[in-house]
Amino acid sequence: MPEVTLADYTGYILLELTKAREMADAYSREVAERYRNDPVLQHFSTPRFKIPKMELTIPVLISGARYSQVIDFVMPIRDFEKLVLSAVNDVVRTVNLSNAPVVSVVAPIKLDMGTVFAPASLVVRGKRASRELGVDNSLRASIEAFFIALAEHEDLSQPDSLIEFHWRNIFSQALKTAKLMDAYTRANPSDALFHKSLASLAAPIKSAIVVSKTTISNLLVSPETNNVKNGSNESSVFTIKAEVLEEGFFIKSIRDDMTGEVRQVVEFE
Incomplete structure:
Protein backbone atom coordinates (compact mmCIF):
# COMPACT_ATOMS: atom_id res chain seq x y z
CA MET A 1 0.00 0.00 0.00
CA PRO A 2 1.47 3.38 -0.96
CA GLU A 3 1.81 5.79 1.93
CA VAL A 4 2.24 9.53 2.27
CA THR A 5 2.30 11.75 5.32
CA LEU A 6 -0.92 13.36 6.45
CA ALA A 7 0.73 16.78 6.07
CA ASP A 8 1.66 16.08 2.46
CA TYR A 9 -1.80 14.69 1.71
CA THR A 10 -3.84 17.59 3.10
CA GLY A 11 -1.27 20.16 1.96
CA TYR A 12 -1.48 18.89 -1.61
CA ILE A 13 -5.27 19.16 -1.57
CA LEU A 14 -5.02 22.81 -0.55
CA LEU A 15 -2.27 23.34 -3.11
CA GLU A 16 -4.51 21.95 -5.84
CA LEU A 17 -7.27 24.34 -4.78
CA THR A 18 -4.82 27.23 -5.01
CA LYS A 19 -3.76 26.08 -8.47
CA ALA A 20 -7.42 25.91 -9.50
CA ARG A 21 -7.92 29.49 -8.37
CA GLU A 22 -4.77 30.52 -10.24
CA MET A 23 -6.05 28.89 -13.43
CA ALA A 24 -9.42 30.61 -13.03
CA ASP A 25 -7.77 34.02 -12.50
CA ALA A 26 -5.51 33.51 -15.52
CA TYR A 27 -8.53 32.74 -17.66
CA SER A 28 -10.35 35.78 -16.24
CA ARG A 29 -7.40 37.89 -17.39
CA GLU A 30 -7.70 36.53 -20.92
CA VAL A 31 -11.41 37.31 -20.87
CA ALA A 32 -10.70 40.83 -19.61
CA GLU A 33 -8.28 41.44 -22.49
CA ARG A 34 -10.88 40.27 -25.00
CA TYR A 35 -13.53 42.47 -23.40
CA ARG A 36 -11.21 45.46 -23.55
CA ASN A 37 -10.72 45.03 -27.30
CA ASP A 38 -14.41 44.53 -28.03
CA PRO A 39 -16.39 47.75 -28.59
CA VAL A 40 -19.45 46.31 -26.89
CA LEU A 41 -18.00 43.96 -24.27
CA GLN A 42 -15.65 46.63 -23.00
CA HIS A 43 -18.62 48.15 -21.19
CA PHE A 44 -19.32 44.91 -19.32
CA SER A 45 -17.66 43.82 -16.11
CA THR A 46 -15.22 40.96 -16.52
CA PRO A 47 -16.62 37.69 -15.20
CA ARG A 48 -14.47 36.25 -12.43
CA PHE A 49 -14.94 33.06 -10.46
CA LYS A 50 -14.84 33.58 -6.73
CA ILE A 51 -15.65 31.33 -3.78
CA PRO A 52 -15.88 33.32 -0.53
CA LYS A 53 -16.07 30.14 1.53
CA MET A 54 -15.47 26.48 0.79
CA GLU A 55 -16.08 23.53 3.10
CA LEU A 56 -14.05 20.35 2.63
CA THR A 57 -14.85 16.93 4.09
CA ILE A 58 -11.97 14.52 3.47
CA PRO A 59 -12.04 10.90 4.72
CA VAL A 60 -8.54 9.73 5.58
CA LEU A 61 -7.32 6.15 6.05
CA ILE A 62 -4.52 5.91 8.59
CA SER A 63 -2.09 3.25 7.38
CA GLY A 64 0.83 3.78 9.75
CA ALA A 65 3.01 6.23 11.61
CA ARG A 66 6.59 7.40 11.76
CA TYR A 67 7.88 7.88 15.26
CA SER A 68 11.08 8.52 17.12
CA GLN A 69 12.14 7.12 20.48
CA VAL A 70 14.40 8.38 23.22
CA ILE A 71 16.28 5.41 24.70
CA ASP A 72 18.20 5.87 27.95
CA PHE A 73 20.58 3.79 30.05
CA VAL A 74 19.13 4.05 33.55
CA ALA A 208 18.70 -1.20 32.01
CA ILE A 209 18.24 0.26 28.51
CA VAL A 210 14.66 1.54 28.36
CA VAL A 211 12.48 3.66 26.11
CA SER A 212 11.88 6.86 28.07
CA LYS A 213 9.93 8.75 25.43
CA THR A 214 8.16 8.06 22.12
CA THR A 215 7.19 10.88 19.78
CA ILE A 216 5.11 10.59 16.60
CA SER A 217 6.87 12.33 13.73
CA ASN A 218 4.26 11.80 11.01
CA LEU A 219 0.96 10.04 10.47
CA LEU A 220 0.93 8.01 7.27
CA VAL A 221 -2.22 7.79 5.16
CA SER A 222 -3.21 5.92 2.04
CA PRO A 223 -3.70 8.24 -0.95
CA GLU A 224 -5.75 5.63 -2.80
CA THR A 225 -9.38 6.54 -2.30
CA ASN A 226 -10.66 3.02 -2.92
CA ASN A 227 -8.70 1.87 0.14
CA VAL A 228 -10.75 4.23 2.27
CA LYS A 229 -13.88 2.46 1.10
CA ASN A 230 -12.67 -1.14 0.99
CA GLY A 231 -9.89 -1.37 3.56
CA SER A 232 -11.16 0.74 6.40
CA ASN A 233 -13.05 0.45 9.64
CA GLU A 234 -14.19 2.85 12.33
CA SER A 235 -10.82 2.80 14.08
CA SER A 236 -8.67 3.32 10.98
CA VAL A 237 -10.50 6.18 9.24
CA PHE A 238 -11.13 9.70 10.42
CA THR A 239 -12.56 12.68 8.61
CA ILE A 240 -10.90 16.03 8.07
CA LYS A 241 -13.39 18.86 7.94
CA ALA A 242 -11.89 22.11 6.77
CA GLU A 243 -13.32 25.52 5.96
CA VAL A 244 -11.38 27.51 3.39
CA LEU A 245 -12.02 31.26 3.37
CA GLU A 246 -11.00 33.24 0.34
CA GLU A 247 -9.13 36.38 1.16
CA GLY A 248 -8.23 38.82 -1.57
CA PHE A 249 -5.07 40.86 -1.28
CA PHE A 250 -3.34 43.58 -3.21
CA ILE A 251 0.32 44.49 -3.39
CA LYS A 252 0.92 48.21 -3.63
CA SER A 253 4.12 50.17 -4.05
CA ILE A 254 4.40 53.24 -1.84
CA ARG A 255 7.06 55.92 -2.32
CA ASP A 256 8.26 58.05 0.54
CA ASP A 257 8.28 61.71 -0.63
CA MET A 258 11.01 62.60 1.87
CA THR A 259 13.50 59.82 1.24
CA GLY A 260 12.38 58.55 -2.15
CA GLU A 261 12.32 54.99 -0.77
CA VAL A 262 9.86 52.64 -2.47
CA ARG A 263 8.37 49.83 -0.42
CA GLN A 264 5.69 47.25 -1.04
CA VAL A 265 2.63 46.98 1.14
CA VAL A 266 0.12 44.12 1.18
CA GLU A 267 -3.51 45.03 1.77
CA PHE A 268 -6.29 42.51 2.25
CA GLU A 269 -9.93 42.80 1.30
Whole structure:
Protein backbone atom coordinates (compact mmCIF):
# COMPACT_ATOMS: atom_id res chain seq x y z
CA MET A 1 0.00 0.00 0.00
CA PRO A 2 1.47 3.38 -0.96
CA GLU A 3 1.81 5.79 1.93
CA VAL A 4 2.24 9.53 2.27
CA THR A 5 2.30 11.75 5.32
CA LEU A 6 -0.92 13.36 6.45
CA ALA A 7 0.73 16.78 6.07
CA ASP A 8 1.66 16.08 2.46
CA TYR A 9 -1.80 14.69 1.71
CA THR A 10 -3.84 17.59 3.10
CA GLY A 11 -1.27 20.16 1.96
CA TYR A 12 -1.48 18.89 -1.61
CA ILE A 13 -5.27 19.16 -1.57
CA LEU A 14 -5.02 22.81 -0.55
CA LEU A 15 -2.27 23.34 -3.11
CA GLU A 16 -4.51 21.95 -5.84
CA LEU A 17 -7.27 24.34 -4.78
CA THR A 18 -4.82 27.23 -5.01
CA LYS A 19 -3.76 26.08 -8.47
CA ALA A 20 -7.42 25.91 -9.50
CA ARG A 21 -7.92 29.49 -8.37
CA GLU A 22 -4.77 30.52 -10.24
CA MET A 23 -6.05 28.89 -13.43
CA ALA A 24 -9.42 30.61 -13.03
CA ASP A 25 -7.77 34.02 -12.50
CA ALA A 26 -5.51 33.51 -15.52
CA TYR A 27 -8.53 32.74 -17.66
CA SER A 28 -10.35 35.78 -16.24
CA ARG A 29 -7.40 37.89 -17.39
CA GLU A 30 -7.70 36.53 -20.92
CA VAL A 31 -11.41 37.31 -20.87
CA ALA A 32 -10.70 40.83 -19.61
CA GLU A 33 -8.28 41.44 -22.49
CA ARG A 34 -10.88 40.27 -25.00
CA TYR A 35 -13.53 42.47 -23.40
CA ARG A 36 -11.21 45.46 -23.55
CA ASN A 37 -10.72 45.03 -27.30
CA ASP A 38 -14.41 44.53 -28.03
CA PRO A 39 -16.39 47.75 -28.59
CA VAL A 40 -19.45 46.31 -26.89
CA LEU A 41 -18.00 43.96 -24.27
CA GLN A 42 -15.65 46.63 -23.00
CA HIS A 43 -18.62 48.15 -21.19
CA PHE A 44 -19.32 44.91 -19.32
CA SER A 45 -17.66 43.82 -16.11
CA THR A 46 -15.22 40.96 -16.52
CA PRO A 47 -16.62 37.69 -15.20
CA ARG A 48 -14.47 36.25 -12.43
CA PHE A 49 -14.94 33.06 -10.46
CA LYS A 50 -14.84 33.58 -6.73
CA ILE A 51 -15.65 31.33 -3.78
CA PRO A 52 -15.88 33.32 -0.53
CA LYS A 53 -16.07 30.14 1.53
CA MET A 54 -15.47 26.48 0.79
CA GLU A 55 -16.08 23.53 3.10
CA LEU A 56 -14.05 20.35 2.63
CA THR A 57 -14.85 16.93 4.09
CA ILE A 58 -11.97 14.52 3.47
CA PRO A 59 -12.04 10.90 4.72
CA VAL A 60 -8.54 9.73 5.58
CA LEU A 61 -7.32 6.15 6.05
CA ILE A 62 -4.52 5.91 8.59
CA SER A 63 -2.09 3.25 7.38
CA GLY A 64 0.83 3.78 9.75
CA ALA A 65 3.01 6.23 11.61
CA ARG A 66 6.59 7.40 11.76
CA TYR A 67 7.88 7.88 15.26
CA SER A 68 11.08 8.52 17.12
CA GLN A 69 12.14 7.12 20.48
CA VAL A 70 14.40 8.38 23.22
CA ILE A 71 16.28 5.41 24.70
CA ASP A 72 18.20 5.87 27.95
CA PHE A 73 20.58 3.79 30.05
CA VAL A 74 19.13 4.05 33.55
CA MET A 75 21.50 1.96 35.69
CA PRO A 76 23.18 4.07 38.43
CA ILE A 77 26.93 4.40 38.00
CA ARG A 78 27.75 2.66 41.30
CA ASP A 79 25.64 -0.35 40.34
CA PHE A 80 27.31 -0.38 36.94
CA GLU A 81 30.78 -0.33 38.50
CA LYS A 82 29.89 -3.25 40.77
CA LEU A 83 28.42 -5.19 37.86
CA VAL A 84 31.50 -4.79 35.65
CA LEU A 85 33.96 -5.42 38.47
CA SER A 86 32.07 -8.56 39.46
CA ALA A 87 32.36 -9.77 35.86
CA VAL A 88 36.10 -8.97 35.89
CA ASN A 89 36.54 -10.91 39.14
CA ASP A 90 34.79 -13.94 37.65
CA VAL A 91 37.06 -13.85 34.61
CA VAL A 92 40.25 -13.51 36.67
CA ARG A 93 39.12 -16.27 39.03
CA THR A 94 38.25 -18.62 36.17
CA VAL A 95 41.54 -18.08 34.34
CA ASN A 96 43.45 -18.40 37.60
CA LEU A 97 41.85 -21.78 38.34
CA SER A 98 42.68 -22.99 34.85
CA ASN A 99 46.30 -22.13 35.63
CA ALA A 100 46.25 -23.89 39.03
CA PRO A 101 49.69 -25.58 38.87
CA VAL A 102 51.27 -22.11 38.86
CA VAL A 103 48.80 -19.73 40.47
CA SER A 104 45.92 -20.88 42.67
CA VAL A 105 44.38 -17.70 44.09
CA VAL A 106 44.19 -14.12 42.96
CA ALA A 107 42.46 -11.77 45.36
CA PRO A 108 39.23 -10.30 43.96
CA ILE A 109 38.92 -6.74 42.84
CA LYS A 110 37.49 -4.47 45.50
CA LEU A 111 34.12 -3.01 44.61
CA ASP A 112 34.72 0.35 46.24
CA MET A 113 36.89 1.39 43.28
CA GLY A 114 39.60 2.56 45.70
CA THR A 115 41.92 -0.10 44.34
CA VAL A 116 41.43 -2.37 41.44
CA PHE A 117 43.66 -5.30 42.32
CA ALA A 118 44.30 -5.97 46.03
CA PRO A 119 47.32 -7.86 47.49
CA ALA A 120 47.13 -11.42 46.20
CA SER A 121 48.15 -14.69 47.81
CA LEU A 122 49.86 -16.94 45.29
CA VAL A 123 50.88 -20.56 45.37
CA VAL A 124 53.97 -21.06 43.24
CA ARG A 125 55.16 -24.64 42.90
CA GLY A 126 53.45 -25.58 46.15
CA LYS A 127 54.84 -22.64 48.17
CA ARG A 128 52.73 -19.74 49.33
CA ALA A 129 53.89 -16.20 48.50
CA SER A 130 52.29 -12.77 48.24
CA ARG A 131 52.44 -10.10 45.57
CA GLU A 132 51.06 -6.54 45.39
CA LEU A 133 49.29 -5.99 42.09
CA GLY A 134 48.59 -2.35 42.89
CA VAL A 135 46.01 0.15 41.67
CA ASP A 136 45.09 0.03 37.99
CA ASN A 137 43.77 3.50 37.15
CA SER A 138 43.52 2.68 33.46
CA LEU A 139 41.03 -0.11 34.16
CA ARG A 140 38.99 2.19 36.36
CA ALA A 141 39.03 4.80 33.59
CA SER A 142 37.90 2.18 31.06
CA ILE A 143 34.91 1.24 33.21
CA GLU A 144 33.98 4.91 33.53
CA ALA A 145 34.32 5.36 29.75
CA PHE A 146 32.06 2.32 29.27
CA PHE A 147 29.38 3.88 31.47
CA ILE A 148 29.63 7.27 29.74
CA ALA A 149 29.35 5.62 26.32
CA LEU A 150 26.10 3.94 27.36
CA ALA A 151 24.70 7.02 29.13
CA GLU A 152 25.42 9.44 26.30
CA HIS A 153 25.03 7.29 23.18
CA GLU A 154 22.57 8.75 20.68
CA ASP A 155 21.04 5.40 19.66
CA LEU A 156 20.96 2.44 22.05
CA SER A 157 18.46 0.43 20.01
CA GLN A 158 21.28 -1.94 18.99
CA PRO A 159 23.82 -1.82 21.86
CA ASP A 160 25.59 -5.15 21.25
CA SER A 161 28.60 -3.81 19.36
CA LEU A 162 29.09 -1.00 21.89
CA ILE A 163 29.00 -3.42 24.83
CA GLU A 164 31.36 -5.85 23.11
CA PHE A 165 33.88 -3.14 22.24
CA HIS A 166 34.18 -1.80 25.80
CA TRP A 167 34.06 -5.19 27.47
CA ARG A 168 36.85 -6.44 25.20
CA ASN A 169 39.02 -3.54 26.35
CA ILE A 170 38.28 -4.10 30.05
CA PHE A 171 38.62 -7.88 29.72
CA SER A 172 42.09 -7.60 28.20
CA GLN A 173 43.23 -4.95 30.67
CA ALA A 174 42.18 -7.07 33.64
CA LEU A 175 44.05 -10.16 32.41
CA LYS A 176 47.18 -8.14 31.62
CA THR A 177 47.13 -6.51 35.05
CA ALA A 178 46.78 -9.94 36.69
CA LYS A 179 49.53 -11.31 34.40
CA LEU A 180 47.15 -13.99 33.20
CA MET A 181 46.91 -13.20 29.49
CA ASP A 182 49.16 -16.10 28.49
CA ALA A 183 47.24 -18.47 30.72
CA TYR A 184 43.97 -17.30 29.18
CA THR A 185 45.26 -17.76 25.64
CA ARG A 186 46.34 -21.34 26.43
CA ALA A 187 43.05 -22.26 28.11
CA ASN A 188 40.77 -20.42 25.63
CA PRO A 189 42.19 -20.65 22.12
CA SER A 190 38.74 -19.90 20.67
CA ASP A 191 38.07 -16.98 23.05
CA ALA A 192 35.24 -18.93 24.67
CA LEU A 193 35.50 -17.31 28.11
CA PHE A 194 35.28 -13.83 26.62
CA HIS A 195 32.07 -14.62 24.74
CA LYS A 196 30.57 -16.35 27.77
CA SER A 197 31.38 -13.40 30.05
CA LEU A 198 30.11 -10.97 27.40
CA ALA A 199 26.72 -12.68 27.31
CA SER A 200 26.45 -12.63 31.12
CA LEU A 201 27.39 -8.96 31.31
CA ALA A 202 25.26 -7.82 28.38
CA ALA A 203 22.01 -9.20 29.81
CA PRO A 204 21.73 -6.88 32.86
CA ILE A 205 23.06 -3.94 30.84
CA LYS A 206 20.38 -4.41 28.17
CA SER A 207 17.68 -4.70 30.83
CA ALA A 208 18.70 -1.20 32.01
CA ILE A 209 18.24 0.26 28.51
CA VAL A 210 14.66 1.54 28.36
CA VAL A 211 12.48 3.66 26.11
CA SER A 212 11.88 6.86 28.07
CA LYS A 213 9.93 8.75 25.43
CA THR A 214 8.16 8.06 22.12
CA THR A 215 7.19 10.88 19.78
CA ILE A 216 5.11 10.59 16.60
CA SER A 217 6.87 12.33 13.73
CA ASN A 218 4.26 11.80 11.01
CA LEU A 219 0.96 10.04 10.47
CA LEU A 220 0.93 8.01 7.27
CA VAL A 221 -2.22 7.79 5.16
CA SER A 222 -3.21 5.92 2.04
CA PRO A 223 -3.70 8.24 -0.95
CA GLU A 224 -5.75 5.63 -2.80
CA THR A 225 -9.38 6.54 -2.30
CA ASN A 226 -10.66 3.02 -2.92
CA ASN A 227 -8.70 1.87 0.14
CA VAL A 228 -10.75 4.23 2.27
CA LYS A 229 -13.88 2.46 1.10
CA ASN A 230 -12.67 -1.14 0.99
CA GLY A 231 -9.89 -1.37 3.56
CA SER A 232 -11.16 0.74 6.40
CA ASN A 233 -13.05 0.45 9.64
CA GLU A 234 -14.19 2.85 12.33
CA SER A 235 -10.82 2.80 14.08
CA SER A 236 -8.67 3.32 10.98
CA VAL A 237 -10.50 6.18 9.24
CA PHE A 238 -11.13 9.70 10.42
CA THR A 239 -12.56 12.68 8.61
CA ILE A 240 -10.90 16.03 8.07
CA LYS A 241 -13.39 18.86 7.94
CA ALA A 242 -11.89 22.11 6.77
CA GLU A 243 -13.32 25.52 5.96
CA VAL A 244 -11.38 27.51 3.39
CA LEU A 245 -12.02 31.26 3.37
CA GLU A 246 -11.00 33.24 0.34
CA GLU A 247 -9.13 36.38 1.16
CA GLY A 248 -8.23 38.82 -1.57
CA PHE A 249 -5.07 40.86 -1.28
CA PHE A 250 -3.34 43.58 -3.21
CA ILE A 251 0.32 44.49 -3.39
CA LYS A 252 0.92 48.21 -3.63
CA SER A 253 4.12 50.17 -4.05
CA ILE A 254 4.40 53.24 -1.84
CA ARG A 255 7.06 55.92 -2.32
CA ASP A 256 8.26 58.05 0.54
CA ASP A 257 8.28 61.71 -0.63
CA MET A 258 11.01 62.60 1.87
CA THR A 259 13.50 59.82 1.24
CA GLY A 260 12.38 58.55 -2.15
CA GLU A 261 12.32 54.99 -0.77
CA VAL A 262 9.86 52.64 -2.47
CA ARG A 263 8.37 49.83 -0.42
CA GLN A 264 5.69 47.25 -1.04
CA VAL A 265 2.63 46.98 1.14
CA VAL A 266 0.12 44.12 1.18
CA GLU A 267 -3.51 45.03 1.77
CA PHE A 268 -6.29 42.51 2.25
CA GLU A 269 -9.93 42.80 1.30
